[in-house]
Amino acid sequence: MTLQKMKINIIRWNLALATIVVLSGCLKSSEPPVPVPAQTYISIMHLAPTAPSLDVFFDNTKVSNIAFAPGNVTTAYNAVDKGNFSIKFKKAGSDSLVAEVPTAQYDSLNYYTLFIYNQPSDGSAKVARIKDDFSDVISNPGKPYYRFFHASPNTGAADLYIDNVKIESDRVHADNATLVPLNQFLGTTTGYHIITAKRAGTDTEIATLSNIEFSAGIAYTIYLKGLNGGTGSNQISLGILRAAK
DSSP: OOGGGSOOOTBTTTTSOOOOOOOGGGSOTTSOOOOOOOEEEEEEEEOOTTSOOEEEEETTEEOBSSOBOTTOBOSSOEEEEOEEEEEEEEETTSOOEEEEEEEEEEOTTOEEEEEEEEOTTTOOEEEEEEEEOOHHHHHOTTSOEEEEEEOOTTSOOEEEEETTEEEEEEEOTTGGGTOGGGGSOEEOOOEEEEEEEEETTSOOEEEEEEEEEEOTTOEEEEEEESBTTOOGGGBOEEEEEEOOO
């Protein structure tokens, strides 16, 4: 299947209201159902605070309907026809390439997160393609699961706490982009929690979230975003992304 025929509603991304189109009235009852192509699932986390807003392309086909601003993440995985294609992120409204995932296979019934982050050395943006593994969640659904992305390029190492229990130590900016085990989901406890990021080895708070519910059988990505000293949309903060499609 060509990209021109591929479903390209992916970057509606649940950032805009979905429009439902009813097609059943257009089909004769005698016509066979149209087969549904095998699909893969993709989520994007634009956590590069000094990068521009981005348009998204599969190969050379634009699939975004609105500019994808820094700090925005998809609220759910988006279904895309499986296949081999590159994913390019260009500065919104231009042909300037900001970051790219080279051509790769996106398999059916698999889930991928594209994590866009800044390089501290020069502020340029990179993207890590993460194949999400929910096997532990499926095999042991009696508890919630979490992982942590550190995406603040000018904030040093951080410790992460749930309530008063340290669950992550000495996490540094975008370490999960090269250390694959850091992308795995780990078990935690159900209920309402306070989540806090502190400067590593200290009691100095970086950011906190209160009254966060973790439910059994659900995977959550906790992420630290923004800039130390940033304001507005670039203010340093914690976010929670619940895995859903």
